[in-house]
Amino acid sequence: MKVNYRTIPLLLSLIPFFIKVAVAENNPSSWSIKGFGTLAATGTDTDKIGFYRDKSQTQDVDSGWGITTDSQLGLQVDWQASDSLQATVQWIARDHAGNFIEQNLDWAFLRWSIQDDLDIRLGRLGVGVFSLSDYRNVSYAYPWIRPPHEFYSTIPYYHFDGADITKKFTLNEGDLSVKVYGGYSYNQLPTQTAGVNNQQSPATGANIHYEKGEWQARLGYTYATITSNPPIQDILTPINSPLFAKAWPDLKQIIPAITMRGKAYHFGSVGLAYDDGTWLSQMEAAYTASNTLWSPTRATAYLSLGRRFSTVTLYSLLGIAKTFQHEIIVPSPLVSNPSLLNDQQQLSCILNNNAINEQSISLGTRWDFYENMAFKTQWSHYWLGKHNGPQQWQQSIGNTTPNTVNVMSVGIDFVF
């Protein structure tokens, strides 16, 4: 188990201060336990490729169907110490690579409301890169069975250790909030052949959210640097061996391209939502700039439109994700050895198979059959383009990507 210990001394040093604040206000404290969950079954119409909700998961699903893709159970404990001080811990049972306890702890923070319109939170916080990022596990809160795949499956990060500050304003009879955050993210992500990738990255960002009547708008930006390398020792060891140095000296040229340490991500996004109680619509568009080979620069977007008929909602969803990837040329070996030429071909296949080239249309229903429960069904049809790789799908290296995949889901969401 690897835990980020850097924030622990800082949190401990602040406890006396927060206790003083709580005692000074002389208000009785209160506890509450709440929860949310989804029980869902998901399946596809092919065994050629496996479907993930996002790439933090270890189990994909194909025509055999499965319940781990979209099922989860979350528990949240809140301690309201005073009017201005609150502690929250949220843990979710879900399929996530790495340490089951630590990686599924999404929230563990102290919130200090300095004023009614100014909050500071410190501890483990949900990643708020996009609109749904910090509540994407709470399926009851949105109409779909899962967040739009093209948009959210590329961000398999759920939490970071750090702080955020939120300031609220009243603007033109609407509510404007500005949030600034920063911290350290430690995420364990599965790899196809080399176990778990322990990805570490300091991240900082800001977003602006405006809500007035039926409308909501959001602008967001996050900057993250990677301070760890993926488990690519299987590739690096032969490249650095004396044998390869003689027979294939130019191969070392690809090392800067395949390492991740020191490389950066820029996430920029814009979102707009409308909900008048009958009609609901939501869209987001994002541009993610990156200089890493394993997760190249991409543009993603989705648009959803729904109509409520009493307790039943019918919705449609369109999504698109495209990467802007240049082909990596693997240098040729000096010796035309069949084994080395085969290695060159395999390596080229691995390095040029990281694109995201996906579009989809989904149709679904949500039926709020009980006050805190909703029954959902969704059919999604995906078009997968050239070089669409294992970023969002389970695909064996060298296998041909099917042109289309149908994903069907049925589930029940609840909160308590």
Add this chain to the structure above:
Amino acid sequence: MYFNTLKKIFTAAVLCFFTADTHAEIVVIGNLKNDLKSLNSMQVESIFMGRKRPLPNGRVALPIDQSGLRPEFYEKLTARPIEQINAYWAILTFTGKASPPMLSPDDNAVLGMVNKHRDAIGYIDSKNVNNSVRVLLRLN
């Protein structure tokens, strides 16, 4: 003939029951020690939807929900069914942004809470209001 008369009486009784229930007037109430005289529906909506907790007099409101009238109260206040209100609160709750109002079981419990806490704001059926609390808003 007796059967027809009985049927009419039964139908009338059922209609009266449902009519009375559907058109119950809900009153938003506050503590007498709080110098707040009234609230408008926008202010009550802001408090109960977790947007703003300060009252117009600067004190911080303690909103109290009650299970019996909750769907009807939010329907009258926001024109949205309770399922949408629950989905809205799920976002605020599970992102740690705000906690929903404390939940009381019935009018008596709400009256007790409002009597006890100076900044408590609750809602009850207007039939059960008494002199121990102040009516801040009527929702028809």
